[in-house]
Structure formats: structure tokens, C-alpha cells
Amino acid sequence: MKLIGVDIGGTFTDLILADVAQQQTWIHKVPTTVEDPSIGMIQGIQTLCEMAEADYGDIEHVLHGTTIATNTLLTHDGARTGMITTEGYRDIVHIGRHQRPQHYSIMQDIPWQARPLVKRRDRKVVPERLDPRGEVLTPLDEDAARTAIQELKEAGVESVAICFLNSYFDSRHEDRVAELAQELFPEAFITTSASIFPQFREFERFTTTCINAFVGPKVKRYIQNLSRSLKEQSVRGELHIMRSNGGVATAEVAGEQPVTLLLSGLAAGVLGGAAAGERSQRDRLITFDMGGTSTDIGIVTERGFAEATARDTWIAGYPVMVPMIDVHTIGAGGGSIAYxxxxxxxxxxxxxxxxxxxxxxxxxxxxxxxxxxxxxxxxxxxxxxxxxxxxxxxxxxxxxxxxxxxxxxxxxxxxxxxxxxTIVNNNMANAIRSRTIQKGQDPRQFALVAQGGAGPLHAAEVARSLGIPEVIVPRYPGITSAMGLLTTDLKHDLIQNEFTLSTDPHLDKLNADLQALEDQVIEQLRADGFSADQMTLQRFADCRYVGQGYELRAIVPNGELDEAALQSVWQQFHDLHTAEYGHSFPENPVELVTLRVTGTGPMPKLAGLPVPAEGQVEDAWLKTAVTYFRVDGQLEKYSTNFFERDRLPIGGEIEGPAVIFQKDSTILLPPHSHTTVEANGNLLIRLAAASATDPSMAMAAAV
Incomplete structure (x- = not known):
């Protein structure tokens, strides 16, 4: 079985071909073809197949991470979008919330006002109203809906977002307007808020739906063109696209829900880092992916990767309410300009x-x-x-x-x-602090996974400034996102709002809603080609204390819920609250806000990675030259050995200072560091503690 993973970035397109049966891999990087990223991807696949002497027909799966949805939103280059909403709520997407991005600035930029996804003239209203429990207060005015659709069609919009106030609980009115839109305006890209993520908080839900509509036509055309190009090359393997939640989706699903692709490549990078850490038997990891323009930071613990909360997830300044791996990005990379x-x-x-x-x-x-x-x-x-x-x-x-x-x-x-x-390393170290120390995590209890073309060049010095004792360098750090694509599964998330209290939990309704969600997820996975014995279902509950505005996610036990099972959910929430905020209130009632069911279908995965089993470290030595390092406050010349990684054998050990070259990255071992070549393909770098007189440590502590 042969798999291909392709991650398309702004500068390079990274590719890996894996022969699972033979445990062989081939990697390649090509410049990204900005005018049509699929062109560079197809060229890269052709080269990979030549390198592996493989036929296109041998490829069974193509897994793809893409930035097209993100770039469309960042550059504000999406479709002209129309919106149909509940009468009286036309300006929700403009007003937003009481909280402003910068509370006290009179010169601040508010993206949803300065760069609206839907211009006011393209926002139409129709009479309709359901209460928060689904009871009809105002029947849907279908004639008004038809008029709104016709007006948007005549105005020349390409995409339509349908967002009704309480559709998160009952989507019947949204569904009916979507049917009318398909009849009267079939060429439009139609999105309903309930089909994306039926969650309360109308500003975030409406904006997320508008993002889906805004980027949808371009993303859908791209996926269709890519699928057609793969078929023209006789690639019979099915195309799957990486989603922000850490799973992949079929091309069809991804084309209908492009808002779920906003962190496509970044999510794959966290998964690739997590897989590298697992191979080194480390389960507390900071993924450190430094490229040419930016550095992406993710956190992995015993509970898995961290997921962004619904109220804290922003892309290009817009709130996004879909499940996403929590990835923090800063503008620090190999191309960052000094001035x-x-x-x-x-x-x-x-x-x-x-x-x-x-x-x-x-x-x-x-x-x-x-x-x-x-x-x-x-x-x-x-x-x-x-x-x-x-x-x-x-x-x-x-x-x-x-x-x-x-x-x-x-x-x-x-x-x-x-x-x-020193400056760029401390900028990156401070970003790691914001995701660890400021969230109650001690970075010294983690290992740093060095990823990206520039990550292994800076990781050891960044880790030392934070007191992190170990750095893991994957076998192919420069294409970790592409590798991460070959470690994941197909995943669907479905939710149902509940608003039930621990003092009166309504067990019958909770069990009925959980069963309904599981049935929907099973139906989706079955449509994706998975049998019942292949499916894995997980159940979660978003909980908060009564009166709070933020939730924490607890695991819901399998099987029918009873009082004992619910008690375990409440206790989990109290424990999570203590871990997150340093305190909890066990005597206070807990509100179960949302139920979630995550369904997973297994995908073929990358197996072992090639590492020379025999030989000597000396065989990989290239030269000795002078390199500069700052140690104990002084910048000094050091005689430094240079090595070729592909020739380093299992068990090989190198003392720093040293530089190790490989095609996709360069690895730096500063003085007082030591690395070992592990049998799994990773380099494990161990660092001696830095001196307190080192100015990089002093600067890091001060900041």
C-alpha cells in the first residue's frame, strides 16, 4: 500500500510517499505554484513516483493539507457573499459583542467592520422566529425568503449564508430556505449555520457561516480541479483533505465545509510532532514549527493535543466556531527581517x-x-x-x-x-510561555519537537532558555506537516446544545440526544465507506458553572448514562477547572451546555522510517569549521563538527557544538548538548542547564 501526503505552504510544497508494506519513504519539496497550488502538487507527485519507481495506480490514498481557505480569508479575496437572516438581526455580524479587540483604543482595527465578509446591502432579512427550545413564535415567510433569494441573485452574489437566530436548536427554517435557494439560485454556494456548527452565540455562529460562504466557491473549485487532475494522472487513490480538528475529510465534505480547513496544514504539523514524540515515548510535547515567515506552536499532553475554545478562536481577526487544534502563530521565521x-x-x-x-x-x-x-x-x-x-x-x-x-x-x-x-529566539520562547506558563503548564516538564525548515536550527537554544531538557528532531523535520497527514484518521464532530443542570440533569433527554448524535455520526462514517466495526465514537460534554461564560470539556462515559456516570462528568469538570484556573467550586451547580460526539474512521498510516542500522558516526562526518555561539554571556568561536544525517547510524552519539545537515533542514547542537540517534529515526537532544549569567536567559526571564 502506497500513501502520499502533501502539505502546500506559501513558499514550498512538501511531499512524502510511503510504502507501508516495505516501510520505505521518499520525500520531496517543490516551490509552491501560487497561481494554482495544484500544479506544483501534481508535479511533485510525478517526481516522487519517479523516485520510488511507482505507478500512479499504486497510490491508494492522497492526503492533503492546504492553506487555500486561510489565504483567501487573510487576503480578503473570497466570493461576493449574501446573507439571509432573521428579521431584526441584519447587523449582528457588524455589531459583534460588547468586548472590543482593544478595549481602550479609539484607533483600533475591527476586521468584521473594516472588512465585512458580507456587505450590508447584501444582508437580507425575512420574518421567522423560533424560541430557544424550537417552538415556532413566527412562522417562516416563504414569500419573503423567495424575494430575498431573487434579490441576491440579481445583485450578482456568488455565495449565500443562511443564518437564523435559534437554528442551533431547530434548523427547520434554515433548511427550508436552503431548499428554496437550491431551486431559485442553483448556481450559488449555499451554507446554513446549522450545517456548519449548530452552536449558540449568534455572532460567532453567523460569522463562521459567512466565512464558509466567503471562502467556499474558491476552495470548492480548487478541490474539484485537484481531484480532476489526479484522475487525469491515473491516480486512483481517494483524495482526503486535512481539517482543523486533526482529522481528514473526503474531498466532497471538505468542499462543502471549507471553514473546517482554516488550520489544515498547521493541524497536520501538530499531529506530525505528536507522532514523533510518541515514537520517542514522550507524551508531553511542545511542537515548534519554524518556517520562513512564521513559527507555529502546539501543545500535546497525556490527554492529547490541546483544542482551541470556541470563544478564543480567531483567524484573520474573525471569530471561528468550529473544532480546531490550538495552534499559536507568531511572525518569526528564517525570513524575518532585522531592523x-x-x-x-x-x-x-x-x-x-x-x-x-x-x-x-x-x-x-x-x-x-x-x-x-x-x-x-x-x-x-x-x-x-x-x-x-x-x-x-x-x-x-x-x-x-x-x-x-x-x-x-x-x-x-x-x-x-x-x-x-537572540531576539528572534526570545520572541519564540515568549510565545511558548504564553501557551504553557500562562496556562498553568511548566515547560520544563515537556520535550520540544523541532519542526520546519528552520526549527531544528533554533530549537536547542530556545529550549535551553525555557529550561526544557530535551529536543526531539523527527526524521524529516522540514516536512513534518506532510508526515502528520499520514498519521491521522477521518473524523466527524457533531454537537447538540443542552443547557441542563447537575441538580436536574434530565437523563432521558441526555441519553436520547446522545443516541441521535451517534446515529448521525455513524451514518456519515458509513457514507465514507467504513463498516460498524471500524468506527470509533467518543462522547464529550462542555460544562461550566452557572453564570460562567466559558466552558471546559469533559469526557462522557460510553453506554447509557445514569446518575453515577453523570457524577463522573461533574467531577471531571471540577478537576479541569482546578487545573485551568487554580480553583473549583464543588458545591456549586454545573451546567452541561453542549454534548459532542466525535466519530473516527481509521486511515492507513505511516509505519517505520528508514535509519542506517550499521556504521560509525565518523562515516557521517563532513568537516570541522569555526562556528559562533554565546555561552555564559560571551560570544566565542568554537571548533564545530559538521555531519550528514542520512549516514548517522542507530545509536550514534554526537557532542555539541555540531551542525547536522539533511535535505529538508539543518540541525544545530550548541555547546553543552548531546544527541543520540534513536532506532525510530528521531534525534534526541539533551541539554545541560544554561548559566544564569547567559544574557539570553536574563532577557527571557525579564520578558
Whole structure:
């Protein structure tokens, strides 16, 4: 069985082909074809098949992570969208909530007002009203609905979002308007809020539905074109798309619910990091994915990966109410630009040179010094081994760029380059603190998983500044997201709002609603081709104390619920509240707000990874050269050994300082570090504690 994972980023498209039976893998990177990302993907698949001497017909599954939905939202380049909503609620998506992004600023940017997904003239209202329990207060005016649909059609909208006030409890009115829209406006992309995520909180639900409608036509066309191109290449394997919840969906489902793809590639990166940690028998992980423009941080614990809460999930400034892995992104990458601001402060990022023109050392027109240029000056990147020797870099250009910054910074050449790395490393360390320490987690109890093209180059120094004792470098860190695609399953999430109290839980209704959700999930999985014995169902409850505005998710036991089972749910909630906030109120009544059922269908997965079983570390040695490191507050020259990772044998050990090259990344071992090649393919780096006099530690502590 052969599987292909493809993650399309803004700069590169990463691909991996795995022969599960033979436990062989082939990797490849190609530039992303911005005008049509599917072009580069097809070209990459062709090259991979040539490398593996495989026929297209041998590929049984193509799993894909994409940024097309995210980029469409970020660039505000979606379809002209219309909206049909309950009379009196036309401006919900404009008003938002009482809380403003910046409470006290009179100059702030409010995305849903400055860049509306649906312009006011394209928001139509119809008389209808259900109460929060589904009782009809005002019947749906079908004539008004037909008029609204016709007006949107004549206005030239491409997509229609149907959002009624209490449809999260009963979707009959939304469903009927969707039927009318299909009859009167069949060429439009139709979305109902109840079909996306039937949750209370109308501002977030309406906005999420509008996002789905806004990005839908472009995403659906892309998926259809990609599916057609794969068939033209005689690839018979079914296409599955990565979703933000950590599972994949069929191309058809993904095309109808593109809002669930907003963190597609980022979610795959967390899964890839989690799989690498599992191979090293570590279950508390910080995934650290540093690319050319940004760094993505995810948290994995014994409970699995962290999921973003409904009220805290924002993409491009808009609230998104769909299940998502909690990934925190900052503007720090190899292309981040170093500069002196108007106040004289030395800064790095978030502005980036990107792929074009890129760092100065690429010699593609870049003129501003970047993190990559600083690494070249400190001799941590080598012109003969960059991207496996397939891409040229020019050290003299990097030296000239850093030298131009020297006078403004007031340091010498090497101190300036080291300062760039100190700043960007501390920016990334602070981002990790915000996801660990500020949420009650001690980063010293985690291992850091180094991912991305630049992650392994910075991970050890970032980990040391946080007191993290271990760094795991996966076998192919530069394509961890593509690898993560081959570790996941197909997944569906369905929810039902309850609002029942622990003092009067209505057991009969809870059991009936759980059974209804399970039946729907089973039906969806059966439609995806899974048999009953292949399916796995998990049940959850979002709970809060009465009067709270935020929920915590507890696991609901399988089987019919009784008082004892519910008691375990309430106790879980109290324990979670203590872990999250440092206290709980066991005597207070708990409100069960939402039931959720997650259904999983197993997908074929990546097995072992190739690692040389025999040989000596000396066989992988390339050269010895001078590299610069800051230790105990002093920047010093160190005689550094350079190695080729593909020739490092199982059990091989290397003492830092050292640099290890591989095609998709470069790994840095600073002084006082040690790495071992594990049988699973990972490099496990262990770090000695940093000195308290190290300025990077002092800066990190101060910040």
C-alpha cells in the first residue's frame, strides 16, 4: 500500500510517499505554484513516483493539507457573499459583542467592520422566529425568503449564508430556505449555520457561516480541479483533505465545509510532532514549527493535543466556531527581517522577506538582513549543503547585509548577527510561555519537537532558555506537516446544545440526544465507506458553572448514562477547572451546555522510517569549521563538527557544538548538548542547564 501526503505552504510544497508494506519513504519539496497550488502538487507527485519507481495506480490514498481557505480569508479575496437572516438581526455580524479587540483604543482595527465578509446591502432579512427550545413564535415567510433569494441573485452574489437566530436548536427554517435557494439560485454556494456548527452565540455562529460562504466557491473549485487532475494522472487513490480538528475529510465534505480547513496544514504539523514524540515515548510535547515567515506552536499532553475554545478562536481577526487544534502563530521565521525602529530599538520580525525576494543570501533581490543571513554569518548554514545542495546561497551577500546594520546597532559584525538570533529566539520562547506558563503548564516538564525548515536550527537554544531538557528532531523535520497527514484518521464532530443542570440533569433527554448524535455520526462514517466495526465514537460534554461564560470539556462515559456516570462528568469538570484556573467550586451547580460526539474512521498510516542500522558516526562526518555561539554571556568561536544525517547510524552519539545537515533542514547542537540517534529515526537532544549569567536567559526571564 502506497500513501502520499502533501502539505502546500506559501513558499514550498512538501511531499512524502510511503510504502507501508516495505516501510520505505521518499520525500520531496517543490516551490509552491501560487497561481494554482495544484500544479506544483501534481508535479511533485510525478517526481516522487519517479523516485520510488511507482505507478500512479499504486497510490491508494492522497492526503492533503492546504492553506487555500486561510489565504483567501487573510487576503480578503473570497466570493461576493449574501446573507439571509432573521428579521431584526441584519447587523449582528457588524455589531459583534460588547468586548472590543482593544478595549481602550479609539484607533483600533475591527476586521468584521473594516472588512465585512458580507456587505450590508447584501444582508437580507425575512420574518421567522423560533424560541430557544424550537417552538415556532413566527412562522417562516416563504414569500419573503423567495424575494430575498431573487434579490441576491440579481445583485450578482456568488455565495449565500443562511443564518437564523435559534437554528442551533431547530434548523427547520434554515433548511427550508436552503431548499428554496437550491431551486431559485442553483448556481450559488449555499451554507446554513446549522450545517456548519449548530452552536449558540449568534455572532460567532453567523460569522463562521459567512466565512464558509466567503471562502467556499474558491476552495470548492480548487478541490474539484485537484481531484480532476489526479484522475487525469491515473491516480486512483481517494483524495482526503486535512481539517482543523486533526482529522481528514473526503474531498466532497471538505468542499462543502471549507471553514473546517482554516488550520489544515498547521493541524497536520501538530499531529506530525505528536507522532514523533510518541515514537520517542514522550507524551508531553511542545511542537515548534519554524518556517520562513512564521513559527507555529502546539501543545500535546497525556490527554492529547490541546483544542482551541470556541470563544478564543480567531483567524484573520474573525471569530471561528468550529473544532480546531490550538495552534499559536507568531511572525518569526528564517525570513524575518532585522531592523532598528524609529525609537532606536533593535527588532526582528514580524515583517518577513518571504520567498521572493527572500533573505539577502539567496541573491534574489533581497536587501534587508534576515534571520537566515545571521545564521550564515555565524557559519551555521553551509553553501554546499543548503537544501541538500540543491539551492545556492551566497555568504558574501549575507556578510554585507549584516555589516550594513552594524553601525546602527553599535555592535561588531558577529555580535550583530548573534543579537538577531537572540531576539528572534526570545520572541519564540515568549510565545511558548504564553501557551504553557500562562496556562498553568511548566515547560520544563515537556520535550520540544523541532519542526520546519528552520526549527531544528533554533530549537536547542530556545529550549535551553525555557529550561526544557530535551529536543526531539523527527526524521524529516522540514516536512513534518506532510508526515502528520499520514498519521491521522477521518473524523466527524457533531454537537447538540443542552443547557441542563447537575441538580436536574434530565437523563432521558441526555441519553436520547446522545443516541441521535451517534446515529448521525455513524451514518456519515458509513457514507465514507467504513463498516460498524471500524468506527470509533467518543462522547464529550462542555460544562461550566452557572453564570460562567466559558466552558471546559469533559469526557462522557460510553453506554447509557445514569446518575453515577453523570457524577463522573461533574467531577471531571471540577478537576479541569482546578487545573485551568487554580480553583473549583464543588458545591456549586454545573451546567452541561453542549454534548459532542466525535466519530473516527481509521486511515492507513505511516509505519517505520528508514535509519542506517550499521556504521560509525565518523562515516557521517563532513568537516570541522569555526562556528559562533554565546555561552555564559560571551560570544566565542568554537571548533564545530559538521555531519550528514542520512549516514548517522542507530545509536550514534554526537557532542555539541555540531551542525547536522539533511535535505529538508539543518540541525544545530550548541555547546553543552548531546544527541543520540534513536532506532525510530528521531534525534534526541539533551541539554545541560544554561548559566544564569547567559544574557539570553536574563532577557527571557525579564520578558
Amino acid at each position: 532598528v525602529d524609529e525609537g532606536g530599538a533593535f527588532r526582528v520580525g514580524p515583517r518577513s522577506a518571504g520567498a521572493e525576494p527572500g533573505p539577502v543570501c539567496y541573491d534574489k533581490g533581497g536587501t534587508e538582513v534576515t534571520v537566515t543571513d545571521a545564521n550564515v554569518v555565524l557559519n551555521r548554514l553551509d553553501p554546499d549543503h543548503f537544501l541538500g545542495g540543491e539551492m545556492a546561497i551566497y555568504p558574501d551577500k549575507a556578510f554585507a547585509a549584516v555589516q550594513a546594520l552594524v553601525d546602527r546597532v553599535g555592535l561588531d559584525l558577529y555580535e550583530t548577527a548573534a543579537g538577531i538570533l
